[in-house]
Amino acid sequence: MQLATYPSTDHFDEMFGPDGEPRPSASLFVERLMQLADGNLQQCQKAAEMSLKNLGITFNVYGHEAGTEKVWPFDLLPRIIEADEWSSIDQGLKQRITALNLFISDVYNDRKIIKDGLLPEELLMTCKAYRKQCEGFMPPQGAWCHVTGVDLIRGKDGKVYVLEDNLRCPSGVSYVLENRELMKRTFAPVFQGMSVAPIEDYAEQLLKTLLDCAPEGVSDPTAVVLTPGIYNSAYFEHTFLAQQMGVELVQGSDLIVDNGYVYMNTTRGLKRVDVIYRRIDDDFIDPKCFRPDSALGVDYLMDVCREGRVTLCNAPGTGIADDKAIYSFVPQIIKYYLGEDAILENVPTFLCSIPEQCQHVLANLDKLVVKPTGESGGYGILMGPHSTQDERDKTAEAIKANPREWIGQPMISLSTVPTLCGEEVQPRHVDLRPFVLSGQETYVMPGGLTRVALREGSMIVNSSQGGGSKDTWVLRNGHG
Amino acid sequence: MLSRVAESVYWMSRYVERAENVARFIDVNYNITLGETDAFGNQWAPLVYTTGDQEDFEERFGEATREKVLKFLLFDEQNPNSIISCASYARENARTIREIIPSVVWEQLNKFFMMVRSAAGFTTTLDQPQEFCERVRLASHMLVGATDATMSHAEAWHFSRIGRLLERADKTSRIVDVQYYILLPDARDIGSTLDVVRWSALLKSASALVMYRRYHGKIEPERVADFLILDREFPRAMHFCVGRALESLRCVTGSSPGTFSNLSEQRMGRLCSSMDYTTIEDIIQHGLHQYIDDFQQQLNVVGEAVREDFFTFEQKISHQAEAEFQNQSQTQTFEQGQTQTQTQGN
Numbered sequence: 001m002q003l004a005t006y007p008s009t010d011h012f013d014e015m016f017g018p019d020g021e022p023r024p025s026a027s028l029f030v031e032r033l034m035q036l037a038d039g040n041l042q043q044c045q046k047a048a049e050m051s052l053k054n055l056g057i058t059f060n061v062y063g064h065e066a067g068t069e070k071v072w073p074f075d076l077l078p079r080i081i082e083a084d085e086w087s088s089i090d091q092g093l094k095q096r097i098t099a100l101n102l103f104i105s106d107v108y109n110d111r112k113i114i115k116d117g118l119l120p121e122e123l124l125m126t127c128k129a130y131r132k133q134c135e136g137f138m139p140p141q142g143a144w145c146h147v148t149g150v151d152l153i154r155g156k157d158g159k160v161y162v163l164e165d166n167l168r169c170p171s172g173v174s175y176v177l178e179n180r181e182l183m184k185r186t187f188a189p190v191f192q193g194m195s196v197a198p199i200e201d202y203a204e205q206l207l208k209t210l211l212d213c214a215p216e217g218v219s220d221p222t223a224v225v226l227t228p229g230i231y232n233s234a235y236f237e238h239t240f241l242a243q244q245m246g247v248e249l250v251q252g253s254d255l256i257v258d259n260g261y262v263y264m265n266t267t268r269g270l271k272r273v274d275v276i277y278r279r280i281d282d283d284f285i286d287p288k289c290f291r292p293d294s295a296l297g298v299d300y301l302m303d304v305c306r307e308g309r310v311t312l313c314n315a316p317g318t319g320i321a322d323d324k325a326i327y328s329f330v331p332q333i334i335k336y337y338l339g340e341d342a343i344l345e346n347v348p349t350f351l352c353s354i355p356e357q358c359q360h361v362l363a364n365l366d367k368l369v370v371k372p373t374g375e376s377g378g379y380g381i382l383m384g385p386h387s388t389q390d391e392r393d394k395t396a397e398a399i400k401a402n403p404r405e406w407i408g409q410p411m412i413s414l415s416t417v418p419t420l421c422g423e424e425v426q427p428r429h430v431d432l433r434p435f436v437l438s439g440q441e442t443y444v445m446p447g448g449l450t451r452v453a454l455r456e457g458s459m460i461v462n463s464s465q466g467g468g469s470k471d472t473w474v475l476r477n478g479h480g
Numbered sequence: 481m482l483s484r485v486a487e488s489v490y491w492m493s494r495y496v497e498r499a500e501n502v503a504r505f506i507d508v509n510y511n512i513t514l515g516e517t518d519a520f521g522n523q524w525a526p527l528v529y530t531t532g533d534q535e536d537f538e539e540r541f542g543e544a545t546r547e548k549v550l551k552f553l554l555f556d557e558q559n560p561n562s563i564i565s566c567a568s569y570a571r572e573n574a575r576t577i578r579e580i581i582p583s584v585v586w587e588q589l590n591k592f593f594m595m596v597r598s599a600a601g602f603t604t605t606l607d608q609p610q611e612f613c614e615r616v617r618l619a620s621h622m623l624v625g626a627t628d629a630t631m632s633h634a635e636a637w638h639f640s641r642i643g644r645l646l647e648r649a650d651k652t653s654r655i656v657d658v659q660y661y662i663l664l665p666d667a668r669d670i671g672s673t674l675d676v677v678r679w680s681a682l683l684k685s686a687s688a689l690v691m692y693r694r695y696h697g698k699i700e701p702e703r704v705a706d707f708l709i710l711d712r713e714f715p716r717a718m719h720f721c722v723g724r725a726l727e728s729l730r731c732v733t734g735s736s737p738g739t740f741s742n743l744s745e746q747r748m749g750r751l752c753s754s755m756d757y758t759t760i761e762d763i764i765q766h767g768l769h770q771y772i773d774d775f776q777q778q779l780n781v782v783g784e785a786v787r788e789d790f791f792t793f794e795q796k797i798s799h800q801a802e803a804e805f806q807n808q809s810q811t812q813t814f815e816q817g818q819t820q821t822q823t824q825g826n
């Protein structure tokens with residue numbers, strides 16, 4: 001196994017220092033890698049891919065023929081994180097989610113943060129994800145975002161930044177768990193005795209989080225996972241989580257609201273449901289309340305939720321904190337509710353709703369990354385430095401037409417991790433999506449989904465746009 | 481369990497069983513027609529009768545030649561009962577209920593589907609279909625075995641068993657019917673060497689030859705029919721299938737033997753007890769073809785009852801709820817394969 005030819009770049013590499021030597025966290029792993037016989041790594045990679053195929057670990061890509069499944073792209077070389085560094089990320093995530101929960105509660109109830117002049121009311125009221133139906137609502141335990149996936153990136157400066165928060169229906173955790181399984185099965189000789197923090201208890205923690213947030217007074221709550229069905233891009237994940245937790249995976253058509261409660265249709269009649277881990281966006285969960293053309297949801301579900309007779313996870317209305325304009329206020333939000341400085345930094349953000357910042361964005365379209373505030377999944381983004389004049393003109397027009405809908409950020413060069421590209425090992429850009437559960441307590445899964453851009457030089461890691469994934473090792477103590 | 485899940489697990493098993501039986505039909509036909517003269521060697525039309533798709537076939541393919549029939553039964557995606565369609569439906573059903581089936585079952589089913597799909601790409605499969613048919617049979621056995629050994633023998637398992645056994649009863653009845661019809665072109669043939677070869681082939685197609693020999697020894701058409709229709713212990717015999725399906729149905733409902741709590745149990749119980757007290761002589765007297773025809777119709781009625789009792793439901797909104805939610809009554813349609821999608825955070 002030859003790593004000697006691994007090219008150094010001016011990006012931050014997670015495994016090798018600028019001097020070409022393995023970082024302390026990766027030294028043991030690199031040593032073992034060197035001991036592998038030639039071609040052995042490729043063999044393991046093939047075995048892993050075969051296994052993914054046989055297990056039907058897939059995701060669907062929209063815009064292809066309905067139901068087109070793609071095998072989950074996986075790379076054998078892990079991303080390794082030291083215990084100390086992880087500990088501060090863990091703290092930072094807990095802090096962030098705690099503050100965001102308080103923020104969402106406040107926004108739909110007293111609006112202190114607006115009265116105190118920290119957040120412009122207009123920004124909130126123009127947020128696409130703001131749900132009027134949630135005004136005055138308070139979910140059990142005050143938990144709005146039970147499951148959050150936070151996208152982290154590391155810049156050239158070696159610092160970890162939060163790129164975005166996903167508080168609606170973040171996906172990817174099933175692939176984290178499957179990636180780990182695969183590593184154990186196909187890469188055992190290297191994995192052995194590495195002292196990697198385990199993640200296998202995630203399903204248990206998720207179930208606990210869901211049940212802890214059941215409506216008050218329900219002694220033996222029933223939880224279900226609600227999926228839009230097999231054509232959804234994350235369908236594999238829905239089945240996986242339902243299976244791992246041992247709860248029913250339901251579709252909208254399996255549920256019915258009767259007598260003010262939610263029931264599912266079983267072979268023995270109706271059975272009451274208390275907690276719904278819904279993997280359907282707000283817009284689609286209740287045709288009587290949100291989009292009337294949705295065939296995925298359940299009539300009157302929102303009524304039952306507001307009455308506190310069923311818990312929706314995540315609660316409706318959490319999307320406001322996903323809005324990329326609101327995102328820019330998170331450090332102030334943390335300060336306001338917790339009186340603490342943010343542990344994890346935001347990427348500096350220019351709001352086009354503020355005229356002078358908008359000018360700056362328009363004048364620097366070729367340098368900035370410009371994003372629509374309400375989208376997710378990498379849709380609608382302009383990568384300034386890699387864009388054409390035509391693309392920039394179109395974006396400029398869209399910004400001028402609706403400045404509230406756009407933000408600009410400096411282009412952060414993502415860090416790289418060695419990745420198997422055919423016969424060679426090459427640096428490829430990665431991000432990291434850790435998963436945070438919050439119910440009665442807050443739990444952060446050690447590690448998370450490392451997404452990798454498989455094309456040389458590309459910074460687009462979204463699986464919907466051809467990105468792959470890696471296992472993420474959080475070392476339990478000191479160095480690997 | 482969810483009605484939708486029960487339905488999917490039932491159909492998943494049914495389709496796997498269906499694929500297996502199509503493979504059996506082809507196999508036996510091969511065995512019978514190999515080395516025959518042309519007059520007998522071109523017995524491919526009955527195969528299409530066996531699966532009950534002659535209309536569709538004639539419309540799209542015309543005359544039944546070996547190649548057309550094989551293509552139609554193995555890899556024709558427009559034929560809902562071809563092996564490739566069955567494998568694909570079975571997998572699709574499994575996909576919607578992945579959370580309740582053991583991973584090993586899903587993995588086997590996935591491999592089965594990929595095996596069929598890749599075989600469809602080779603012209604050699606049509607030249608030499610036996611090997612492929614054997615792989616299909618084995619894949620099906622593997623699935624049944626994995627299900628038996630790794631899935632709790634609870635409600636979902638029972639629905640899977642009911643689906644499989646109803647399908648098997650139907651297909652065995654078709655094998656008996658069609659082959660009986662071909663194999664007895666005229667009474668003088670009975671007892672000839674050739675005849676024994678053919679009847680053996682028929683038994684083989686139901687994997688019944690060895691078992692038959694142990695119980696009946698000599699091959700006699702009547703005994704063969706008796707074995708495949710009325711035997712209580714041979715797992716591919718129609719009587720066995722109906723009896724065990726009824727057993728599973730009772731496990732689901734909790735009814736005791738001889739009683740029933742819904743239409744499916746009543747109909748299946750009636751069918752089963754009439755078989756309990758029937759002899760092959762009764763059947764021959766009644767007319768074998770007629771008997772099989774009646775049997776298939778009753779099976780369809782049973783299948784329909786199972787659907788109504790367990791898979792569909794009538795929604796009843798109580799008056800109180802109506803008042804609460806401003807008198808809007810709900811209608812719900814079950815649409816298989818909704819294609820509405822939505823984008824979510826990825």
